[in-house]
Amino acid sequence: MYRTILVPVDVTEPELTEMVVPHVETLAKLEDARVHFLTVIPPLPYYTTLGLAYSAELPEKEDIIGESGKKLDDVIARFSIPEDRIEKHVTWGAPKDQILNLAKEIDASVIVIASHKPSVTTYLLGSNAAVVVRHATCPVLVVR
Ligand code: ADP
Numbered sequence: 001m002y003r004t005i006l007v008p009v010d011v012t013e014p015e016l017t018e019m020v021v022p023h024v025e026t027l028a029k030l031e032d033a034r035v036h037f038l039t040v041i042p043p044l045p046y047y048t049t050l051g052l053a054y055s056a057e058l059p060e061k062e063d064i065i066g067e068s069g070k071k072l073d074d075v076i077a078r079f080s081i082p083e084d085r086i087e088k089h090v091t092w093g094a095p096k097d098q099i100l101n102l103a104k105e106i107d108a109s110v111i112v113i114a115s116h117k118p119s120v121t122t123y124l125l126g127s128n129a130a131v132v133v134r135h136a137t138c139p140v141l142v143v144r
C-alpha cells in the first residue's frame with residue numbers, strides 16, 4: 001500500500017519538517033517503504049529579473065543546489081529510516097509543480113506534507129500544499 005513515500009521538504013522551515021517526522025517514520029515501517037525526499041529551489045525573486053540586482057551578486061546555480069542538498073541531508077538525518085531506503089532529490093522550479101511531477105515519475109503511493117508554516121495562521125493550507133492536495137493522483141497526508 002505504502003511502498004513509495006514522497007516527502008517534499010522546505011529546507012528553510014525546520015519546524016514544518018519536525019511535524020512530519022513521526023508520520024513518515026510510521027508509514028515507512030509498515031512495508032519497508034522507499035522514502036523520497038525532495039527539496040525544490042524556487043525561481044529567483046522577480047526583482048532580479050527586473051534588473052534590480054546584479055547577476056554578479058547572485059550565487060552560482062551549482063552552489064545553490066549544493067547548499068540545498070546539504071540542508072536536505074541535515075533534514076533527512078532527523079528521520080530514523082534505513083539509509084538504503086532513502087532517495088534524495090534537489091530540483092529547480094515551482095515547488096508545487098516539481099512535487100506533482102516527481103510524484104508521477106516515482107509512482108508515489110502517498111505524499112506527506114505539512115499544511116503550512118506555523119506563523120501563517122490565516123490559511124488552512126499553504127499555497128503549495130493546497131495545489132498538491134488538489135492535483136495529486138495519489139493519497140496525500142496533510143500533517144497539521
Ligand atoms: P506556506 O505557504 O505556509 O509556506 P506551503 O504550502 O508552501 O505553505 O508549504 C507546505 C508544504 O509544502 C511544506 O511542508 C513542504 O512539504 C511543501 N513545500 C513547500 N515549499 C517547498 C519547497 N521549496 N520544496 C519542497 N517542498 C516544499
